[in-house]
Amino acid sequence: MRIGKSPLVLVLTLAALSLQCGKKEEVGEAPKEEGAAPAVAYQPTGDEGTITGVVNFTGQPPQRRRIQMDADPVCAQKNPSALSEDVIVNNGKLQNVFVYVKSGLEKYSFSVPSEEPVLDQNGCMYRPRVLGVMAGQNLKIITSDPTNHNIHPTPKNNPEWNVNQPPGSEPIIRSFPRPEVMIPVKCNQHPWMRAYVGVLRHPFHAVSREDGSFEIKGLPPGEYEIEAWHERYGAQVAKVTVGAKETKQIEFTYAAGQAYRPGSLRLMPALVLPCCEKTMARAAK
Amino acid sequence: MGFALALVIGVITLGTVVLFAGRFWWFPEAISEHGPSIDRQFMLTLTIIGIAFILAQATLAFFIVRYRRQGEGRASYWHDSPRLEALWTTITAVVFLSLAVLGQRVWAKLHLNAPPPGALQVEVTAQQFVWNIRYPGPDGKFGRTRTELINDVDNPVGLDFTDPAAQDDIVTVNQMAIPVNRDIHVILRSKDVIHSFWVPPLRMKQDAVPGLAINIHFKAVKTGQFEIACAELCGLTHHRMRGFLLVLSEPEFERWLQQRASP
Amino acid sequence: MGASSAPFSVSAQGKNPRILKGGKAMTQATAVHEAPKSFIRRYIFSTDHKVIGLQYLFLAMAAVAIGIVLSLYMRLRLAWPTERWPLLGKLFPNAMAGGTISPEFYLSLVTMHGTIMVFFVLTTAPLGGFGNYFLPIQVGAHDMAFPVLNMLSFWVTLAGFLVLMAAFFVSGGAPISGWTAYAPLSAVGEIAGPGLGMGQNLWILSIALFCIASLLGALNFITTTLNLRTKGMAMTRLPLTVWAWFTTAVLALLAFPVLLAGGILLLLDRVAGTSFFVPGGLIVSDKILPHKGGSPLLWQHLFWFFGHPEVYIAILPGMGITSHVLSTFARKPIFGYRAMVTAIFAIGLLGFLVWGHHMFVSGMSPYSAIAFSLLTLSIGVPSAIKTFNWLATLYKARIHFTVPMLFALGFVSIFVTGGLSGIVLGQTSLDIPMHDTYFVVAHFHLIMGVAAIFGIFAGTYYWFPKIFGRMMNDALGKLHFWLTFIGIYAIFIPMHILGIAGHPRRYAETAGFDFLTPLQPIHVFITIAALITAGAQLLFFFNFFWSIWKGKKAEMNPWRATTLEWTIPSPPPHDNFGPQTPVVHRGPYEYSVPGAAEDYLLQTAPPAPTKS
Structure with a gap:
């Protein structure tokens, strides 16, 4: 009888283990708050202000390169004259800069918007290239191409995933549970395809348009650090105080000489133990 | 029955x-x-x-x-015949x-013979889920590569442009042109997992194994465009890892190379 | 008989000492033990080899049902890749959102189908199931040598199965790296694709458990065969089934530890940062991995050092059962008993020397490829000997077309068909175009999958009356045979053609390549054949369970066969032979002996004037 029990114990332990594994993953799905003080759910008061602005670019912008799409003839046919989109400057204004509230909102928490931003794969390019969502907010990924794509975000703080989206597929709807600026998104079949998703714990973000302009609406009055992020020119921070019902204007300026290669490669730590995750990350740097 | x-x-x-x-x-x-x-x-x-x-x-x-089974009687008791x-x-x-x-x-x-001297060298570096093709360029020498320079968008094999031999290297994605009637020496590599270079009309299949540079050689005798398929399970888009083999006449091949050299 | 003097003794129930002697044959005159009274000890945590054998069989039946369902999902995807199956999607709500079978889910199906079938069906049913049930009876023993070990072996197998099933339900889903789990794809984690995180860990854990269970089982089989044979049961009088199980157990004992070691190393690579199989400088989707100095080929060597013998672990018991059933219903002694035994051993031995033929194009040395190729084709010789001997057994026979006999004849036909394509694949040059195409899929499904399954079916129909004391329905059985036999050929013969046309295996669709799209009609045909064939298996399941309760009562020896299991009641009592230990006087296949009263002579029949 003594021995007879051991397989039962083994089976139960394993069952419990596998259940626990399942649970652990679920916990990860919930948005994680990072502020020290407990945040209060923000109730709109009607006093909200707006930040508008523009991103300038000085100097000679790098020339946009032709993208050779013959790696996949379907892409080449649909989008025969594609140009690189990492740096797009129109009349001295820089497009595709992600502008968001970096700090100043810690005391509030915000409900997740119900609208689903769309990431389209069209002509074997991502449309839009840069976009923001709130942690837990659904992102709707659609394909308009008659070829297969796989959508592969490579985040640092969020679970990594990778799924195929064959032509004619239904939209893929996913969300990122934790804030992270920015998550690169790639397609493993079309190496030139890149998008960047900024995931925030609040809904206040914007992306600079063709004319370099941006607008963040509905901000509670307060003092803020606003960050602008560009994939090739890095981040800039501006401080601003928004009063009740006030519209504040800010500007960011990038210079041609500042371009850097944010090495797209990342070194993976050899072994991540829960105890020393931070030490390892520091060591990796 | x-x-x-x-x-x-x-x-x-x-x-x-x-x-x-x-x-x-x-x-x-x-x-x-x-x-x-x-x-x-x-x-x-x-x-x-x-x-x-x-x-x-x-x-x-x-x-x-x-x-x-039919009629009466028994089976034969025959059970050995050395x-x-x-x-x-x-x-x-x-x-x-x-x-x-x-x-x-x-x-x-x-496989037991080395590639014949004078064979055209082509390096094929597989990755999830494309084939990166590299030619040594006019100098006939492959330039230095460094892992940390690899960038999928514009430097898929990590060419180190400080090396003069690297500056004329020609790199394409999924497009492999070769001249007809000439020995081709392919150096197969992989960046991530195991892939397999498979061109059915060429009757050539060879795994590309990360960490190894595997040399194969062959000679194509007919021109045309053919497909390169991956024959070793390499991940979720294995079934779409498709490259193109263009077998061209020698002058056409030279023209193709020049086109690629100056994009 | 004092237990204290025995080198090893096991107390099955705490009161009935059972003794093992190191000597040859042994009798157990005192081993009259009653069956345990409590339900749990009798049917759940039982140490009775017959109950354990049945537990294995039922596990295999559950596993095969799941495995077939998974294969149908794969076939549906291959035939109609863009079709939505909302109803089928209910089974996998996460993986099949929207009702379509995504390419990555297809690969999960491939992986799980292969793993379930190879380990939990083809190894579990013929060896764990029939082997456990009939090996002790056929050698005249009252139980296995180590009954508790035997029980543990089953429960660890079951644990392995549950862990494998759990892979479907964890985040990321089931692994997509195939049943061969080639590193680095299987070694670098979720960055290489979905299912390669927790799903892959569970897969490795499951395989490790299975390896441990198989080792326990193998020890038992070998010891029982060598030490617990009854009086007069010389090795040369063993039924070929016992020879097959014995050889299989030897293979399992030598092969599974290698897979276990490989699995542990793979797990360490994944969770402990070691680098056994992952070389330095890998870049997976823009990430430089920290591993250094591992070898992807090492995994392949370890895996196939196990994997090739595993093929024979699956098929050898089928060969044994086929020989046994053919002889019974041909009413003739098996032709060339000694050659058959030698062939089984030769196959077993050579089976350890040919693993490299899975790796001709892997980057392995082309010189060793030549050696492996020559050894591979020489394994065709003992296989051919077996085929010749089966055919010679039918020569001048008196064939009774019972359902088990039909399946045994089907086995011979399929074994020939599946074996011959091995002559193509074993040649280095021809493996260049054929490697990892559907030609391989066709080859190994016929020889290792279907042939082995036919062996299992033959065994089930043959021994059912002994196990349950009732006959299976004959008409249903025959219908099952016809549909399965024709269906199997309809599925797998066209796959050879796909392979010749260059179709790589593990492709979720043909749409990606111009040279594959014209092959789509073949996929549709195969899928339809597979649906019908799978449907026919419902007949078997129905027949099986219906006959347990409603089947015609069976006599003690309904087939008029010769081996020891037919000398005891159906179903056999708890201690098989009771106080009467059988004494064996002759070989196992004494059919149509000239001068004998009947056309068969039981192994226990006392010597008669006829020569034995």
């Missing part, structure tokens, strides 16, 4: 033979120098195993009908081993 089973075995055998002999779907036409030798060895083997297949199935069907056993063991051993030896000829030619 015996008749029915014999009939079914007969029909299946016949159907199989028709399907193989009819060649409704078959190998694509071979375009490499060694391709026809592989095809010949395949046909020889197919003929021999076809005969063995028909003989075995026919004997089985015949015995099933002939020795079904001479017969020695005979069929010898025959199978001779046939199988001869085939095995014959089957090494093409293999030896392809």
Whole structure:
């Protein structure tokens, strides 16, 4: 009888283990708050202000390169004259800069918007290239191409995933549970395809348009650090105080000489133990 | 029951033979120098195993009908025949081993010889889920590469442009052009997982293994555009890892290279 | 008989000492033990080899049902890749959102189908199931040598199965790296694709558990065969089934530890940062991996050093059962008993020397490829000997077309068909175009999958009356045979053609390549054949369970066969032979002996004037 029990114990332990594994993953799905003080759910008061602005670019912008799409003839046919989109400057204004509230909102928490931003794969390019969502907010990924794509975000703080989206597929709807600026998104079949998703714990973000302009609406009055992020020119921070019902204007300026290669490669730590995750990350740097 | 089973075995055998002999779907036409030798060895083997297949199935069907239970009497108490056993063991051993030896000829030619001098070198670096093709350029030398310079968007093999030999290297994605009637020496690499370079008309398949540089060589004798498929499970889009092999005449190939050199 | 003097003793129930002697045959005159009274000890945690054998069989039946369902999902995807199956999607709500079978889920199906079938069906049913049930009876023993070990072996197998199933339900889903789990794809984690995180860990854990269970089982089989044979049961009088199980157990004992070691190393690579199989400088989707100095080929060597013998672990018991059933219903002694035994051993031995033929194009040395190729084709010789001997057994026979006999004849036909394509694949040059195409899929499904399954079916129909004391329905059985036999050929013969046309395996669709799209009609045909064939298996399941309760009562020896299991009641009592230990006087296949009263002589029949 003594021995007879051991397989039962083994089976139960394993069952419990596998259940626990399942649970652990679920916990990860919930948005994680990072502020020290407990945040209060923000109730709109009607006093909200707006930040508008523009991103300038000085100097000679790098020339946009032709993208050779013959790696996949379907892409080449649909989008025969594609140009690189990492740096797009129109009349001295820089497009595709992600502008968001970096700090100043810690005391509030915000409900997740119900609208689903769309990431389209069209002509074997991502449309839009840069976009923001709130942690837990659904992102709707659609394909308009008659070829297969796989959508592969490579985040640092969020679970990594990778799924195929064959032509004619239904939209893929996913969300990122934790804030992270920015998550690169790639397609493993079309190496030139890149998008960047900024995931925030609040809904206040914007992306600079063709004319370099941006607008963040509905901000509670307060003092803020606003960050602008560009994939090739890095981040800039501006401080601003928004009063009740006030519209504040800010500007960011990038210079041609500042371009850097944010090495797209990342070194993976050899072994991540829960105890020393931070030490390892520091060591990796 | 015996008749029915014999009939079914007969029909299946016949159907199989028709399907193989009819060649409704078959190998694509071979375009490499060694391709026809592989095809010949395949046909020889197919003929021999076809005969063995028909003989075995026919004997089985015949015995099933002939020795079904009928009338009175008993089965024969015949259960050993050393001479017969020695005979069929010898025959199978001779046939199988001869085939095995014959089957090494093409293999030896392809894999036991170094690539002929003067062969055009092409480096193929596989990754999830594309083929990066690199030519040494006019200097005939592959430039230095460094892992940390790799960037999928515009430097997929990590060329180090501080090396003069690297500056004229030509890199394409999924587009592999080769001149016809010239020996090609392919250096196969992989960045991430195991892939397999498979071009059916070329009759060439070789795994690309991370950490190894595997050398293969072949010569294409017909021009045209062919597909490169991945034949080793490499992840979720394995079934779409498609490259193109362009077999061009020598002048066309030179033109193609120049085009690629100045995008 | 004092237990204290025995080198090893096991107390099955705490009161009935059972003794093992190191000597040859042994009798157990005192081993009259009653069956345990409590339900749990009798049917759940039982140490009775027959109950354990049945537990294995039922596990295999559950596993095969799941495995078939998974294969149908794969076939549906291959035939109609863009079709939505909302109803089928309910089974996998996460993986099949929207009702379509995504390419990555297809690969999960491929992986799980292969793993379930190879380990939990083809190894579990013929060896764990029939081997456990009938090996002790056929050698005249009252139980296995180590009954508790035997029980543990089953429960660890079951644990392995549950862990594998759990992979479907964890985040990321089931692994997509195939049943061969080639590193680095299987070694670098979720960055290489979905299912390669927790799903892959569970897969490795499951395989490790299975390896441990198989080792326990193998020890038992070998010891029982060598030490617990009854009086007069010389090795040369063992039924060929016992020879097959014995050889299989030897293979399992030598092969599974290698896979276990490989699995542990792979797990360490994944969770402990070691680098056994992952080389330095890997970049997976923009990430530089920290591993250094591992070898992807090492995994392949370890895996196939196990994997090739595993093929024979699956098929050898089928060969044994086929020989046994053919002889019974041909009413003739098996032709060339000694040659058969030698062939089984030769196959077993050579089976350890040919693993490299899975790796001709892997980057392995082309010289060793030649050696492996020659050894591979020489394994065709003992296989051919077996085929010749089966055919010779039918020569001048008096064939009774019972359902088990039909499946045994089907086995011979399929074994020939599947074996011959091995002559193509074993040649280095021909492996270049054929490697990892559907030609391989066709080859190994016929020889290792279907042939082995036919062996299992033959065994089930043959031994059912002994196990349950009732006959299976004959008409249903025959219908099952016809549909399965024709269906199998309809599925797998066209796959050869796909392979010749260059179709790589593990492709979720043909749409990606111009040279594959014309092959789509073949996929549709195969899928339809597979649906019908799978449907026919419902007949078997129905027949099986219906006959347990409603089947015609069976006599003690309904087939008028010769071996020891037919000398005891159906179903056999708890201690098989009771106080009467059988004494064996002759070989296992004494059919149609001239001068004998009946056309068969039981192994226990006392010597008569006829020569034995």
